[in-house]
């Protein structure tokens with residue numbers, strides 16, 4: 001599948017786009033991004049929405065944009081649906097709770113009606129007593145739209161934007177068979193630990209700058225901007 005990624009500051013063409021393209025969708029609220037499955041653009045233009053079992057070639061088109069304030073409730077409902085009620089018990093949550101995502105690094109996928117059908121955010125963390133990095137997650141896609149490329153597009157876009165913003169490395173806790181396709185592996189995380197229970201082989205990392213994780217060791221700590229006031233769970 002081909003994607004065209006547009007940004008206010010940079011335009012990155014991951015693969016040539018041949019079909020009607022991202023102009024079908026307006027840019028995100030922060031003007032940052034649009035990602036489109038071009039082969040599906042005509043369906044999007046018609047406002048159609050295919051059933052999930054029609055196969056990847058007929059999956060609904062989507063765009064990826066910066067998350068807006070108004071997306072918070074839809075995002076939380078989607079996360080509950082995709083990940084279940086125990087999602088807030090994960091060790092990663094300790095690094096997110098009460099914090100804001102890293103500046104410019106919260107994204108949603110929207111279907112042609114504008115509904116939120118995917119979400120990913122990245123968070124500022126500190127590697128033990130060492131340098132900064134990002135923690136990615138949660139990544140989730142509307143259950144009925146799985147395997148339509150939304151998760152991959154969110155990942156590729158999130159990683160590209162993190163690199164563009166100058167970050168050195170991204171970590172996450174997840175399945176290597178999925179995240180390996182984006183370059184993540186456990187090879188660089190053996191000396192790092194999450195601040196709570198986790199499976200070591202699922203702590204994965206990707207260097208955006210060569211050597212960014214050299215010498216990194218210790219327990220990963222939260223380093224994001226703190227949320228002030230109420231409604232922390234919904235803001236973050």
Ligand SMILES: CC(C)(COP(=O)(O)OP(=O)(O)OC[C@H]1O[C@@H](n2cnc3c(N)ncnc32)[C@H](O)[C@@H]1OP(=O)(O)O)[C@@H](O)C(=O)NCCC(=O)NCCS
Pocket residue numbers: 082083137138139140141142145146147148149150151152153173174175177178
């Ligand atoms: C994981 C998730 C985000 C992937 O999104 P998606 O839009 O379905 O992913 P894509 O369409 O880009 O990729 C689908 C491919 O990834 C594979 N895949 C999905 N989850 C996988 C996993 N945990 N391990 C290995 N492969 C996986 C699918 O089998 C499919 O393979 P194929 O391309 O050979 O058919 C989505 O399945 C989801 O929301 N899951 C529930 C929430 C979750 O577990 N999030 C990750 C928490 S870290």
